[in-house]
Amino acid sequence: MSYTKRNDGRKFDETRKMEAKLGVIPRADGSAMFKTGDTIAIAAVYGPRELHPKFLQDPEKGILRCNYDMTSFSVPERKKPGPSRRSTEISLVTEKSLLPVLDLKQFPSAVVDVFIEIIQANSGTRCAGITAASMALAHAGVPMRNLVSAVSVGKVGDKIVIDLDKSEEDYEEGATDIPVAMTGNHEITLLQLDGSVSKDELLKALELAKKGCSEIDKLQRKTLRDFYKGVKDE
Amino acid sequence: MNNDYIKSLVEKGKRIDGRKLDEFRKIIVETNISKNAAGSARCRIGETEVIVGVKFDIGEPYPDSPDEGTIIVTAELIPVANPDFELGPPGSKATELARIVDRGIRESKCIDFKKLCIKEREKVWNIFIDIYPMNDDGNLIDASVLASLKALSDAKFPKITDDRVDHETKTNVGLKLNKIPITTTLYKISGNIIVDANNKEEEVIDTRLSVSVADGNIHALQKGGNTPLSFDEISRMIEIAVKKEKELAKFLK
Amino acid sequence: MGNIMFKEKDLVVPGDVLAEGMDYLPSGGCIRDNDKIVANHLGLVTLENNRFVKVIPLTGKYIPKIGDTVIGQVVDMSFSGWYLNINGPYEAALMVKDVAEFIDKDADLSQFYNFGDLIVAKINRVTRYSNINLTTKGPGLRKVTGGKVISITSTKVPRVIGKQGSMVQMLKEKTNCNIMVGQNGIVWIEGKNPNDELLATEAILKIEQESHIDGLTDKMKEFLESRR
DSSP states (O other): OOOOSOTTOOOTTOOOOEEEEEOOSTTSSEEEEEEETTEEEEEEEEEEEEOSSGGGOOTTSOEEEEEEEEOTTSSSSOOOSSOOHHHHHHHHHHHHHHGGGBOOTTSTTEEEEEEEEEEEOSSOHHHHHHHHHHHHHHHHTOOBSSOEEEEEEEEETTEEEESOOHHHHTOTTOEEEEEEEEETTOOEEEEOOBSOOOHHHHHHHHHHHHHHHHHHHHHHHHHHHHHHHHHHTO | OOHHHHHHHHHTTOOTTSOOTTOOOOEEEEEOSOTTSSEEEEEEETTEEEEEEEEEEEEOOOTTOTTOOEEEEEEOOOTTTOTTOOSSSOOHHHHHHHHHHHHHHHHTTOSOGGGGEEETTTEEEEEEEEEEEEEOSSOHHHHHHHHHHHHHHHOEEEEEETTEEEEEEEEEEEOOOSOOOEEEEEEEETTEEEESOOHHHHTTOSEEEEEEEETTEEEEEEEEESSOOOHHHHHHHHHHHHHHHHHHHGGGO | OOEEOOOTTEEEOTTOEEEESTTOEEOSSEEEETTEEEEOSSEEEEEETTTEEEEEESSOOOOOOTTOEEEEEEEEEOSSEEEEEOSSSSEEEEEGGGSSSOOOTTOOGGGTSOTTOEEEEEEEEEOTTOOEEEEOOSTTOEEEOSSEEEEOOGGGHHHHHOGGGHHHHHHHHHHTEEEEEOTTSEEEEEESSHHHHHHHHHHHHHHHHTTTSTTHHHHHHHHHHHTO
């Protein structure tokens, strides 16, 4: 079946409306909110700080710990509060997506904790979380050689699209969901897929992800700069 | 780091941020925080921020109240809000917070549980109230109560299609709140009583008393902290809480 | 041969390319990536001596340096000394042999510095594994009593102190408070009354927020005068 028009009227290579804000959690060392369409993610960074228990410490460098969580009311059918196998896996891939840009050699035996909370979900939550976390880490002053942006791409029916929403993820005739994260230099740090695509379709999707991540990277940089610019122009 | 300083200030009737002893920080209450919730709200008191989502579901009633719906209040103290909150199942602090919010709503008969009955002994509405602090700068209890009440007043029942709840479609039928049970937590530091302790002040409190008041009547009390309270102190604390009811209820309009 | 890709005091973000070519060297807050110099901190970029590209971070935890004077709080004790929270990722150790007072072999250490005490100390040793040693041997190093303590981002400390101490001196005069600024971002304030201390607190937090603006000293002077 042909997916000729996107459910919300977007072009196939158009991301949803995005919004980002810095410093939303005053107590945290760094924090950010990222919204795409109806998906809202909040990231809070605490650290580098001392890591307990001691056996988890790495005496050569700091470690990164990520925790992804969804509020019970973020989804239509109430989700029981607390971790699930899904959130545990997402926490892991989130950590793997951010670690490559961080320089934690200056912080032996310490930990940088990243806590992601999804307060409203309409697909693309792990990507929104990673995008928010990247800004929060920069805000916290953790040395990082680049930002990381993330977006989902995929195949809905027969079309390669970017930033799938829930209706597309659940498309009756089948959809392939491909969350991708990359650094500002387009090095891929998160790549997952579930569905069915050919090699050419995958490469086309990744090209689309590159375009989307560039847009998101621009928004992240603007958000970081504007946070300080606002005070500057006072 | 400022424990002695805070104590000596309170002895002189002053606060570390210049407030009066009975003065709340700036309060903001907003709804519509999360679309997928039946009702949601955010309450900010100073830099403390709590979000609450309300969800409805249909379930069986408890055997001893076959014609009554239920409320289930849960608090998740997520580490986003405070680096000392640990991941894991709710501990005593989270449980106490949830139960204080629950008690205020339940005992004031804020909600008529009988109106939540769909079919006696078989089907009733369960209302889930889930509390998530997002930034802990003290006084989570009062902020959680305000956010919970706002979320409840904002909540709309989901549609029922073919005997099943359609969580993605809202009706425009809301919950009727018969009472607005406002909680004010009073804290004792160095012999003086303050309201709305911030994070630094909470570290030096001797004891606290949360008082839930609706229309001047006291519906719930919870004493926390390690030192005792005198009859006189309790009396003064309740007086302040009764006064504060009107002041705080304004934020729920 | 090379290219500078920024203007003085531009605000840069991790990943921003600051310079191209091998003529330039990274000197803090940035790294070399092949023939490019790239920011690895959110901060203000500057060129020193026409060669060194430096990014002054706007945020970040305190990184302990030998010679820094810091203000810390005693959080633990052992037979050999005290352990202080210096508002960074690591606790710092103050060993008995490094204190100014003479301490008898069997003395009760809490008689000298007790849990919760605030100490002004100097960092005299930092190991690769982030063991930090402090000393109170030296002028001005001691336990402080009274007053209050606030915490600011350690990267803003130079702004609060000002050129040759000009900013902190002005703060002291205008607020009538005694003020000590630790390199670790802990600031001790003692005034004659809580209102003065509150004003000093507000002023310092304002400097922290607007640290990257020029003409800050004059702006702060105006602010303080308007509040008197």
